[in-house]
Amino acid sequence: MTEIILHLSSGSGPAECRWVVARIARAFIREARGSDVECEPLEVPDDDPASLLLRVSGSGAESFVQQRTGTILWTGQSPFRPTHKRKNWFVGVAPVGLADETDEIRDADIDYQAMRASGPGGQHVNKTDSAVRATHRPTGLVAVSQEQRSQHANRKVARLKLVLLLAERREAAAGDARRDAWDRNQGLERGNPVRTYAGPDFRLKR
Template sequence: MSEIILHLTSGCGPDECRWVVGQLAVAFGKEARDAGLSCELLEGYDGLPYSLLLRVNGEGAMAFATARAGTILWIGDSPFRPHHRRRNWFVGVAIAPQPESMIDLKEEDIDYQAMRASGPGGQHVNKTDSAVRATHRPTGLITTAQEQRSQHANRKLARLKLALLLEERREQSQAQGRTAEWTFHKQLERGNPVRTYAGPRFTVRR
C-alpha cells in the first residue's frame, strides 16, 4: 500500500482562495473514496486555512495525487463578497517531499520535545504528552504537531512539516528575494489548471 501526502495551499491569495483550500480537501476526500482510496486530513483547522496536508493511502494513491498536483481552478462567486466581479480562484496542490530523501534533514539534527496537546483538534489527547515540537538545529526552524493520536505519529508529522519549511526556504532562495508563496501563486495564475471545479458543490469540469 502506498502513502502520499498532498499539500494544498492558497499561496498569497485572498480569503476566497483559503476557503477553496478547505472545500477542495473535502472534494478530494470524496474523490479518493470513490476511487477506493482513503484520504485523511492530517490536522484539524478552524476558519480559513492557508494550507492543509492530506494523506492518501491505497493502491493507485500516486496516480490520484499526480493527477491533482499543480494549479487548481475553482469557478464561482465569492462566498464573502457577493458583488465581487472575480469568479476565478486559484490554489496550488503539490506532492509533499519525503523527509527521508532530503539530505539536509538528518534525523540526528532534529530535537524532539513532547508536550501537552491543546486547542482545536487536540481534545482527544489533552491528557497525555502526545504532542511534539521538532527543532531543526542547523536552521533553527521549529514545527509542532498534535492532531495525531500517538506521539510517534505526531513526531513523523512534525518532521514532515520541517521538510516543507526547508523546501520553501530553497524556493525563496531561488526566487531571488521574492517569497516562495507569492512566486508560486503568480505561477498558478499564469499556468493552465490541471483540474477545474465550479459552483458550491465543487463539480469537476471536464
C-alpha cells in the same frame, strides 16, 4: 500499502485562495470515499489555511494523486468580497516526501517535545502524549503534529511542516524580486488547471 503526502497551497494568492484550500481538501476527501483510496488530513484544518497536508493511501493512491497534481481552479463568488469581479481562484497541489527533506533541515537542529494533543478534532485527536512539537533552533520556527496515532509518526509530520515553513520564510524574505516558490518549483500554471470545481458545493466540472 502505498502512502503519499499531498501539499495543498494557496501560494501568494489572496484570502479567497486560502479559503479554497480547505474546501478543495474536503472535496478530495469526499471523492476518495467509496473507492480504494483513503484520503485524510494530517492536521485539523483552519477555515482558511495557507497550506494543508493530506495523506493519501491505498492501492489507487498513485492514480488519485496524479489526477490532482498541478493547479486546481475554483470558480465562484468571493466569500469575503461579494462585489469583487474576479471569479477564478487557484491553488496548487503537489506530492511531498517525508524522507526527501534531509537537505533542508538537519535533525541535529531540531528539538522535539512530546505533548498532549488539544483542540478540535474529535476522535482523530490523540488523548495521550503522542503529539509532538518540533522547534527549529536556528530560525525559531515551531511546528506541531497531533493527528497521528504514534509519537514517531507525529514527529515525521512535524518535521515536514518545518521544512515547508522554512521554504515559505525564505520566499517571503526574498520579496518581490523573486517569483513565489509555488510558481517556480511546483508549476502553478493559472491558465492550465488539472481540475476545475465550481459553486459553493465545490462540484467537479472537469
